[in-house]
Amino acid sequence: MLEKLDLTKxxxxxxxxEKMPGLEARLGKLQRECTKRSIPVMIAFExxxxxxxGVQIAELIRxxxxxxxxxxxxxxxxxxxxxxxFLWRFWVKMPAKGRIAIYDTSWYRKVxxxxxxxxxxxxxxxxxxxxxxxxxxxITDDGTILIKLFLAIDKKEQKKRFDKLSESRETAWRVSKxxxxxxxxxxxxxxxxxxMLVRTDTEYAPWTIVEAADRRFAAVKIxxxxxxxxxxxxxxxxxxxxxxxxxxxxxxxxxEKLGESILSKADLSLSYTKEEYKKKMxxxxxxxxxxxxxxxxxxxxxxxxxxxxxxxxxGGAIKRLTKKMDPRGYVVHPTAAPNDxxxxxxxxxxxxxxxxxxxxxTIFDRTWYGRVMVERVEGFCTRQEWQRAYKEINDMERxxxxxxxxxxxxxxxxxxxxxxxxFKARQNNPEKQWKITEEDWRNRExxxxxxxxxxxxxxxxxxxxxxxxxxxxxxxxxxxxxVLESVVNAIEERIR
Numbered sequence: 013m014l015e016k017l018d019l020t021k022x023x024x025x026x027x028x029x030e031k032m033p034g035l036e037a038r039l040g041k042l043q044r045e046c047t048k049r050s051i052p053v054m055i056a057f058e059x060x061x062x063x064x065x066g067v068q069i070a071e072l073i074r075x076x077x078x079x080x081x082x083x084x085x086x087x088x089x090x091x092x093x094x095x096x097x098f099l100w101r102f103w104v105k106m107p108a109k110g111r112i113a114i115y116d117t118s119w120y121r122k123v124x125x126x127x128x129x130x131x132x133x134x135x136x137x138x139x140x141x142x143x144x145x146x147x148x149x150x151i152t153d154d155g156t157i158l159i160k161l162f163l164a165i166d167k168k169e170q171k172k173r174f175d176k177l178s179e180s181r182e183t184a185w186r187v188s189k190x191x192x193x194x195x196x197x198x199x200x201x202x203x204x205x206x207x208m209l210v211r212t213d214t215e216y217a218p219w220t221i222v223e224a225a226d227r228r229f230a231a232v233k234i235x236x237x238x239x240x241x242x243x244x245x246x247x248x249x250x251x252x253x254x255x256x257x258x259x260x261x262x263x264x265x266x267x268e269k270l271g272e273s274i275l276s277k278a279d280l281s282l283s284y285t286k287e288e289y290k291k292k293m294x295x296x297x298x299x300x301x302x303x304x305x306x307x308x309x310x311x312x313x314x315x316x317x318x319x320x321x322x323x324x325x326x327g328g329a330i331k332r333l334t335k336k337m338d339p340r341g342y343v344v345h346p347t348a349a350p351n352d353x354x355x356x357x358x359x360x361x362x363x364x365x366x367x368x369x370x371x372x373x374t375i376f377d378r379t380w381y382g383r384v385m386v387e388r389v390e391g392f393c394t395r396q397e398w399q400r401a402y403k404e405i406n407d408m409e410r411x412x413x414x415x416x417x418x419x420x421x422x423x424x425x426x427x428x429x430x431x432x433x434x435f436k437a438r439q440n441n442p443e444k445q446w447k448i449t450e451e452d453w454r455n456r457e458x459x460x461x462x463x464x465x466x467x468x469x470x471x472x473x474x475x476x477x478x479x480x481x482x483x484x485x486x487x488x489x490x491x492x493x494x495v496l497e498s499v500v501n502a503i504e505e506r507i508r
Contacts, residue, residue, distance in 0.1 A: 013209050013221060014202060019166050022226035035235040036075035042242045043076050043112065050109035050356070051249070052156045055238065056118040059163030060205075061191045062173035063224045065116050068163065071231045072238065073114070081112035086121060095311070095369035097415035098122050098140070099147055103364035106151070108356035119144055123208050128194060128201055139414050141211050146407040148217040153400060154358045157245045158217050159238055162209065163224040167198040274470045274482060275463060278425045283487035293332060296496040301336035303503045304373070308341055311370035312506060313417045316499065317379040320424025321462075322452045323434040325485045326377055329424065329495040334375070341371070347378035359383055359393075359401075360408055367412065379421075380405055384469045389461045402472040413477035418502055421478060422495055423470065424485045428459055 023031075046053055055072075057065040069083060084105050093101045099119060107113035117125075122140045126132040132140060152158050165173075174191060177183040194201045213219045220237045224230040284292065307314060316333075318326040330344060345366050354362040360380055368374035383405070388398040412419050426434075435456075438448040455462070474480040481498050485491035 013213075013219075014164060014206050017164055017221065017223055019164065019169070019223050019225045021223045021229050023229040023232055025228065028228040028232065031232050032235070035232065035239065038239050039072075039075040039235060040077070042239060042246075043080055045246065046112070046157070046242065047080055047110040049246075049249075051246075052107045052109050053112040053159070053242065054107060054115070054151065054156055055112065055159045055161065056115045056120070057161050057163065058117060058120050058124070059161075059222070059224065060165055060170055060201075061194060062170050062177065062187075063163035063165045064227060064230060065163055067227060068161075068222075068224075068230055068234055069114055069116055072234060075235075076112065080110070081114060082107070083114045083116065086115055086117045092369065095313075095371070096367060097411050097417075099143055099411060100364060100367060102147070103361060106357055106361055107156075108353070109155075110356075119147065120208060120212075124201075124204060125190075127204055128197075129190065143407075143411050143414070144212060145214060145217075146404075146411075148212070148214065150360070150404050150407070151358060152216045153404075155249070156358070157242055159241050160212075160217060160219050161234060161237065162205075162219055162221045163230065164221055165225050167195060169225050170195050170198070273463075273467045274480075275425060275467055278482050278484050280425070280427055280430070280484050280486040282484045282490050284489040284493060286489065289489035289493060292493045293496065296493065296500055297332070297336040299500050299504075300333070300496065303500060303507075304337045304341055306507055307373065307503065308338075308371040310507060311416075312503075313368040313370050313412075313415070314373040314499075314503070315368065315412060315417055315419045316373065316375045317381070317419070317421040318375065318377050318424065319379060319381050319385070319422070319466075320483075320485065321426050321431055322455060323431050323438070323447075324424035324426050325483075325488050325491050326422075326424050328488055329422070329483070329492050330375055330377060332492045333496055333499060337373070342373035342375065343368075344375045344377060347376060347382065360404065364408070368417075370416070380408070381421075381469055381473075384473075385462065385465050388465050389458055402469075405473055406475060406478075409473075409475065409478035418506055419478040420498060420502055421474075421480045422498070423466065423480055423482050424491060425482050426485045428456070430486045431456065 057069060059065055073081060073083065089098075089101070102115075102119050105113060105115075122132055123137060123144070127137065148158060174187050174195060177187045209219050209221070220233075222230050222233050222237075306312075318330060320326050334342060334344070343366075350359070350362065363376070363380045366374060366376075383393060383401040384398050387393040409419050435448055435452065438444040470480050470482070481494075483491045483494050
């Protein structure tokens with residue numbers, strides 16, 4: 013890609029002045045159209061040092077309404093960012109629907125600058141590329157317009173620009189020793205960029221290489237590219253909208269080919285007496301108290317995800333799990349229906365923003381699996397969206413595990429009769445009536461549909477790094493002990 017570029021391309025001042033007003037007007041109109049249609053746009057600027065990314069971003073935003081975009085200058089990771097998976101800081105900077113986010117360098121820092129500086133280890137590289145491609149596929153599948161621009165100059169031009177910047181006190185701070193080292197080893201860094209372009213130039217997120225030696229030529233090409241991509245995507249969205257949903261769906265493996273029902277294997281007769289429960293629970297909670305300190309000392313993050321039938325015992329299990337834990341080192345997130353801000357983002361966005369930093373524990377009382385359960389059964393998302401979600405969720409959990417996170421997922425299993433008994437007990441207890449709603453009773457009418465959705469979810473998303481643990485929950489004592497035992501065992505296995 014890079015070695016075949018003609019970096020002598022240029023544009024005269026008069027031709028530039030002639031073209032730009034029309035381009036600016038078209039881009040401004042497209043911004044308004046994206047806002048009107050609630051379509052998010054992400055524009056990633058990559059390229060060599062001193063290739064003009066900052067200058068070109070300033071040119072581009074001249075045409076935009078400043079109320080509708082944000083520019084993110086991606087620099088070295090902060091301490092907070094280092095304590096999370098590397099994509100976390102980009103998930104939290106995702107634009108809401110109808111807005112534009114522009115990145116001055118982006119998630120590619122992991123496989124470029126950090127790789128050159130040996131901050132990204134060789135063994136991490138393949139996983140980083142997988143994560144990047146998965147990230148871009150997820151956001152574009154969800155309707156984000158992603159535009160990736162790579163600004164190219166040659167070694168000689170880069171050195172000339174570095175020297176010029178260094179001559180002035182006002183601009184010398186923009187050039188570092190690392191910049192000069194990359195220029196000195198330009199061929200080595202060029203090879204890394206070439207590899208990056210080849211490995212991440214995909215159908216859903218292609219690269220546009222911008223010959224950036226001439227500022228005016230680069231500006232016109234960037235404007236033209238952004239306009240073309242947005243216009244093409246808007247037309248594509250119109251075509252998709254006109255199609256009937258079945259034509260958009262891929263056909264997954266029939267459930268019967270995936271294996272027999274996991275829920276049917278749960279032995280709901282398992283139980284403990286009150287005495288057995290107290291004895292086991294006391295020992296486990298003491299272990300958990302000690303292990304929680306070890307997690308913080310060793311900077312190991314933990315994600316515990318709880319799903320299950322209404323009245324399945326999630327709250328009771330979480331309460332016993334956290335009883336002896338230091339409250340400064342864990343947080344419990346009860347997941348409700350998304351609010352307006354959350355609906356304006358990718359459905360995984362709100363969960364990424366709540367992921368724990370290293371050494372902390374995050375517990376989700378209901379999770380991202382709502383996509384393939386409630387949203388699937390109740391028709392809140394399309395068939396294509398919930399079928400696609402299995403891979404998206406697996407990829408997210410893989411990113412967490414690759415960053416060293418312990419990920420455990422609990423399904424609290426009870427039978428229909430036990431659920432009814434608990435519902436009635438809540439209704440008859442004034443202190444617990446708030447726990448039961450009309451919606452809970454309505455959901456019982458769709459038990460079989462939910463059961464089918466849960467079985468498929470368990471089969472498709474239980475992985476070695478993020479396993480599902482089915483908790484036999486007709487006996488609350490047994491369920492609470494099993495949850496705590498599972499967490500303790502997982503932590504002890506990690507710290508051995």
